[in-house]
Amino acid sequence: MSAGASAHSTQKEPSSTAGKQQGTPAHSVEFYPDEEYLLRSLSSYIGGALGAGDAAMVIATRAHRDGLESRLNARGLNLATARERGRYFPLDAEKLLEGLLIDGHPSGEVLERVLQDVLSATGKETDGGQAPRLVAFGEMVALLSARGWNDAALELEKIWNELTRKYQFDLRCAYPLNGFYRESDHEFFVKVCAEHSELSPSELRLAPDELTERLKTIAVLQERVRTLESENALRLSEEKFRLLVSSVRDYAIFILDPEGNVISWNAGAERIKGYTAAEILGRNFANFYPPEAQAAKKPAGELKIAASEGRFEEEGWRVRKDGTQFWANVVITALRDAKGQLIGFAKVTRDVTDRAMAAKRLQESEKSLRRLSAQLLKIQDEERKRLGRELHDSVGQYLAALKMNLDAMRLTASQKELGRPQGINESVDLLDQCIREVRTISYLLYPPMLEELGLKSAVPWYLEGFSKRSGIETSFQIEPPTMERFSRDVELAIFRVLQESLTNVHRHSGSTTASIRLETKNGDVILEVRDSGKGVPKAVLENATNAIGTHGVGFRGMKERLIQLGGKLEIESGDEGTTVRATVPKLGETD
Amino acid sequence: MPKILIVDDHDVVRQGVRSILQRLRPDWEICGEATNGREATEAAEKFEPDILVLDITMPVMNGLEASRAIMKRGLHSRVLIFTMHEYDRLVDDVKRSGAQGYVQKSQAGRDLIRAIEALLAGGTFFGNPAEATLKESKKPSNGVSEFRALCWA
Numbered sequence: 029m030s031a032g033a034s035a036h037s038t039q040k041e042p043s044s045t046a047g048k049q050q051g052t053p054a055h056s057v058e059f060y061p062d063e064e065y066l067l068r069s070l071s072s073y074i075g076g077a078l079g080a081g082d083a084a085m086v087i088a089t090r091a092h093r094d095g096l097e098s099r100l101n102a103r104g105l106n107l108a109t110a111r112e113r114g115r116y117f118p119l120d121a122e123k124l125l126e127g128l129l130i131d132g133h134p135s136g137e138v139l140e141r142v143l144q145d146v147l148s149a150t151g152k153e154t155d156g157g158q159a160p161r162l163v164a165f166g167e168m169v170a171l172l173s174a175r176g177w178n179d180a181a182l183e184l185e186k187i188w189n190e191l192t193r194k195y196q197f198d199l200r201c202a203y204p205l206n207g208f209y210r211e212s213d214h215e216f217f218v219k220v221c222a223e224h225s226e227l228s229p230s231e232l233r234l235a236p237d238e239l240t241e242r243l244k245t246i247a248v249l250q251e252r253v254r255t256l257e258s259e260n261a262l263r264l265s266e267e268k269f270r271l272l273v274s275s276v277r278d279y280a281i282f283i284l285d286p287e288g289n290v291i292s293w294n295a296g297a298e299r300i301k302g303y304t305a306a307e308i309l310g311r312n313f314a315n316f317y318p319p320e321a322q323a324a325k326k327p328a329g330e331l332k333i334a335a336s337e338g339r340f341e342e343e344g345w346r347v348r349k350d351g352t353q354f355w356a357n358v359v360i361t362a363l364r365d366a367k368g369q370l371i372g373f374a375k376v377t378r379d380v381t382d383r384a385m386a387a388k389r390l391q392e393s394e395k396s397l398r399r400l401s402a403q404l405l406k407i408q409d410e411e412r413k414r415l416g417r418e419l420h421d422s423v424g425q426y427l428a429a430l431k432m433n434l435d436a437m438r439l440t441a442s443q444k445e446l447g448r449p450q451g452i453n454e455s456v457d458l459l460d461q462c463i464r465e466v467r468t469i470s471y472l473l474y475p476p477m478l479e480e481l482g483l484k485s486a487v488p489w490y491l492e493g494f495s496k497r498s499g500i501e502t503s504f505q506i507e508p509p510t511m512e513r514f515s516r517d518v519e520l521a522i523f524r525v526l527q528e529s530l531t532n533v534h535r536h537s538g539s540t541t542a543s544i545r546l547e548t549k550n551g552d553v554i555l556e557v558r559d560s561g562k563g564v565p566k567a568v569l570e571n572a573t574n575a576i577g578t579h580g581v582g583f584r585g586m587k588e589r590l591i592q593l594g595g596k597l598e599i600e601s602g603d604e605g606t607t608v609r610a611t612v613p614k615l616g617e618t619d
Numbered sequence: 620m621p622k623i624l625i626v627d628d629h630d631v632v633r634q635g636v637r638s639i640l641q642r643l644r645p646d647w648e649i650c651g652e653a654t655n656g657r658e659a660t661e662a663a664e665k666f667e668p669d670i671l672v673l674d675i676t677m678p679v680m681n682g683l684e685a686s687r688a689i690m691k692r693g694l695h696s697r698v699l700i701f702t703m704h705e706y707d708r709l710v711d712d713v714k715r716s717g718a719q720g721y722v723q724k725s726q727a728g729r730d731l732i733r734a735i736e737a738l739l740a741g742g743t744f745f746g747n748p749a750e751a752t753l754k755e756s757k758k759p760s761n762g763v764s765e766f767r768a769l770c771w772a
Contacts, residue, residue, distance in 0.1 A: 421703070428703060431635075432635030438728065439642065
């Protein structure tokens with residue numbers, strides 16, 4: 029359908045009976061296809077009467093009165109004044125109808141009594157001259173019919189006929205046309221028509237006596253209404269769609285002809301690309317690409333792919349009107365007519381610069397976090413090493429000197445001089461213990477034999493000490509037994525994972541044994557620490573592999589260490605215990 | 620009167636050695652002190668001590684290097700390495716440096732005088748491993764001294 033077509037141009041203008049000569053009261057009926065039609069027709073009918081100085085009575089539903097009044101107000105008619113001057117009498121159809129019904133039948137007496145004042149004040153000659161003529165609108169009949177009380181509706185039509193004759197006023201009734209779709213409604217329809225002097229739409233007047241003709245006309249009319257309704261619906265949905273597309277601001281949505289020239293442009297396109305529709309319509313979409321991409325004939329290439337595959341999608345740099353670039357997500361879809369002929373392309377472009385930048389920033393911050401954690405681990409290692417050396421070389425020396433002094437005293441002093449020689453002996457023993465303790469701590473902080481002799485010696489040394497301290501029985505397997513040396517970082521990482529894992533076994537697992545296996549395989553060094561304890565809680569395991577949490581920091585530290593070297597940490601945990609497996613390439617990558 | 624040179628970068632250690640020697644062998648002369656290997660070789664040339672009690676880990680030049688330097692110069696001084704360290708290859712390292720013996724600092728009270736006497740008599744002193752092992756097995760501890768290979772580079 030044509031975009032500019034009006035909904036109403038195909039409809040017949042409703043007829044108005046207002047302004048008829050007095051003495052020939054008309055009782056017309058209108059079958060309306062939709063509310064819009066009714067309100068337009070009604071406002072023309074009532075508005076015409078009021079405009080001509082006549083009085084108007086409207087017995088309608090609340091919705092219809094409101095619709096009518098807002099239209100009349102829009103026409104510039106002052107309804108409040110018209111009411112004050114006895115020109116406009118609005119009544120509620122539903123309430124009035126309730127009052128009229130006696131045992132399901134409308135009472136003419138009641139109706140006449142209710143309307144007495146209005147009816148007698150109009151349409152008659154008075155001393156002051158001509159009283160205003162009255163035109164009335166009513167739809168109580170339609171309400172009765174809608175309830176299925178067609179007989180009552182017809183009774184009411186007859187009552188109205190009597191009243192119009194008695195009081196000389198024009199009356200229009202209205203029924204929704206969709207109340208007559210069923211074949212069983214036809215008889216009622218014909219009867220309704222018979223009660224009226226005029227029918228609207230006027231087609232219904234054809235062959236008034238021929239029932240079949242009349243029914244045929246109704247059928248045609250109804251078909252027309254249906255077509256109109258569905259056309260309306262389609263037009264509305266197309267209109268809505270067009271509005272939607274044109275108002276979308278987050279996406280540039282536009283259409284290209286088969287050569288890539290822009291033939292439609294929406295608000296989003298204007299916002300994202302900076303061109304107004306007037307500036308860009310008719311120009312080639314290659315303008316949106318950076319010069320390099322244009323030189324490489326990328327735009328045409330993309331259309332070619334979209335034409336052959338139906339669709340092309342990519343993310344890349346595009347250029348705004350002001351020359352700035354943005355990172356775009358682009359989808360080009362080929363448009364084909366019913367015969368399959370290419371008629372153009374739909375292009376949807378989204379500015380995802382922020383997202384791309386955020387992803388980049390996230391990547392960078394992850395990288396920097398990784399660098400930081402590598403640095404922290406390195407500092408930690410150096411600090412431990414320094415502390416260890418300090419303890420060994422400084423505190424240790426003082427202790428050794430202290431012991432020498434004590435020894436010297438013990439060896440030279442006579443028992444008498446000392447008084448309690450066992451006191452010195454005990455002190456020497458305590459001092460020996462202290463010296464050993466300091467040495468243990470310093471070596472655990474940074475085992476000298478790791479650098480001196482490698483994992484092959486340092487691991488069994490550590491296990492022996494660990495078993496003694498913790499009471500946990502350890503077993504050690506090494507493959508090959510003559511394991512070679514690895515880089516300092518690799519050896520230290522493996523050693524620290526061993527320390528950390530065994531600390532976990534000791535503190536958390538409740539296991540009384542731990543088996544350790546060290547092997548080289550396919551260029552990797554693999555350390556496996558297996559316990560028979562109660563397993564690692566799921567939450568700790570998840571924390572260990574994902575975000576920073578209060579638990580699993582030890583696991584994270586191990587993991588970081590290994591990642592730095594291109595390795596990995598695997599943890600399997602269940603009811604039968606936990607296995608921690610550290611894998612590092614022999615030639616650990618270092619930053 | 621035997622002349623002894625004490626070499627250690629820690630004052631307290633030199634004090635300790637001096638205190639043991641003065642108490643137990645007041646007849647021995649402590650001819651001087653040095654705080655690193657270079658000073659030690661200079662002092663050895665100057666004072667011509669009979670015995671150098673020489674620490675290993677020292678700044679500038681370590682004790683093993685100093686021992687080598689002294690041997691190279693053909694001085695008659697004999698060298699007793701006096702160290703915190705205990706590790707498998709220590710004896711080899713000490714011997715290779717030309718020194719005639721070693722004593723662990725923690726065993727100074729027991730071994731120092733014996734070792735100096737042994738060296739003065741023209742012999743060597745490399746501890747008594749059998750005795751050490753026995754002592755450790757009788758007195759298990761949570762320390763590290765029982766382990767074989769302990770050393771700072």
